[in-house]
Amino acid sequence: MRICVYDVAAESGGALTILNRYYRKALSDKQNEYLFIIGLPELASVDNISVMRCPEVKRxxxxxxxxxxxxxxxxxxxxxxxxxxxxxxxLVPRIESRQIVYMHNVLPKPLCDYRFGLRG
Structure with missing residues (x-):
């Protein structure tokens, strides 16, 4: 399967940590081909991973x-x-491929009817 990981926004902190984790996971997954479209981070292209750095998105x-x-x-x-x-x-606009969105931040209470919590 050909999988694209899209994250041109990550450059530091938690967002960069998550990007690096997916990259490490892709390194060990030799059954699939990956394309990482990123902004500023330095990731290397290897056998099953192509990396497209696009720093111009930050200008x-x-x-x-x-x-x-x-x-x-x-x-x-x-x-x-x-x-x-x-x-x-x-989501990435104007494509027909199946898309999965990783949500970094939870929705603030006024925008979300669901409440999560631990009950003892």
Whole structure:
């Protein structure tokens, strides 16, 4: 299977930690091919992993919007991704591949009717 991991926003902290964990997982998964589309982090392309660094998305909001709406979908289609894992809380627009969104932050109480907690 061809899997794209999309995370141009990660550059430090928890977001970078999560990206690195998925990268390490992909290193041990020799059955699938991966494309990591990232911004600033330094990750290496190896046998089953291609890394596309796109630091231009950090230059301005216009660059980011153009990248999200035009360049990223084209890169994903060209790779032939069957599945896209977005680590940015949003779907990648204009693609037909199955998408999974990793939600970093929980929804604030006013926006969510669900309550979670431990009861003793």
């Amino acid at each position: 301005s909001w216009i660059n980011r919007i153009l990248f999200d709406w035009f360049k990223a979908p084209r890169m994903i289609r060209d790779f032939g991704a069957e599945e896209v894992l977005s680590l940015q809380n949003v």
